[in-house]
Amino acid sequence: MLAIAVALAMDALAVSVATGVCLHVVNFRQVFRLAFHFGLFQALMPIIGWLGGLTVRDFIDAYAHWVAFGLLLFVSANMIREAWQHADDDAPRKDPTKGFSLVMLSVATSIDALAVGFSMSVLNVSIWVPALVIGLVAGIFTVTGLQLGCRIGSIKKFARYAELAGAMVLLAIGINILYEHGVFS
Numbered sequence: 001m002l003a004i005a006v007a008l009a010m011d012a013l014a015v016s017v018a019t020g021v022c023l024h025v026v027n028f029r030q031v032f033r034l035a036f037h038f039g040l041f042q043a044l045m046p047i048i049g050w051l052g053g054l055t056v057r058d059f060i061d062a063y064a065h066w067v068a069f070g071l072l073l074f075v076s077a078n079m080i081r082e083a084w085q086h087a088d089d090d091a092p093r094k095d096p097t098k099g100f101s102l103v104m105l106s107v108a109t110s111i112d113a114l115a116v117g118f119s120m121s122v123l124n125v126s127i128w129v130p131a132l133v134i135g136l137v138a139g140i141f142t143v144t145g146l147q148l149g150c151r152i153g154s155i156k157k158f159a160r161y162a163e164l165a166g167a168m169v170l171l172a173i174g175i176n177i178l179y180e181h182g183v184f185s
Helices: 001-025 028-054 057-085 099-112 113-122 128-153 156-180
Strands: none
Touching: 001 057, 001 099, 001 113, 001 128, 001 156, 028 099, 028 113, 028 128, 028 156, 057 099, 057 156, 113 128
16 A cells, blocks of 8 residues: 555655745745645545546546646646746746646646556455555655755756756656556557
8 A cells, every 4th residue: 555655656756846946945835735735636536536436437547647648748838938937037936836736736646546546446445544645645755855856946056957857857757647558559
């Protein structure tokens, strides 16, 4: 169960590192918002998948990877735009821990947990304890990733490149999701 939680939390870790790089400095509210939402969505998605069981599996499986890719592509494109737009100034940046960006990132990083819920439903395994563990691990990884990203992003001469690298990581996660679902084969 812990191995599954760690595997599912890797997307949240990568996105939170990229977010920390983008923000350079985070306050308690930003850390709480991102960790809470990533943990909540990571916990809810397996429950939704479990409740859906086999009835809607084919429909969701057919499109979930495209939804996750689209959301990650959108956020990645915005990060690239902001990296070039704010390259030489200290203007405030859009906070990805607020609003629609937060929801998009939460869904994109947790959508693969639907399959875990489906699997547990098929195996007739209770979902409640695994969902709790998955959510807690995702929250912990998110806090860790934000702190790491802030340290990388605070080095002024590397900030733009770190933000671009973060955007590329998000894009790579999206492409990997498509690859894992056989889009390229």
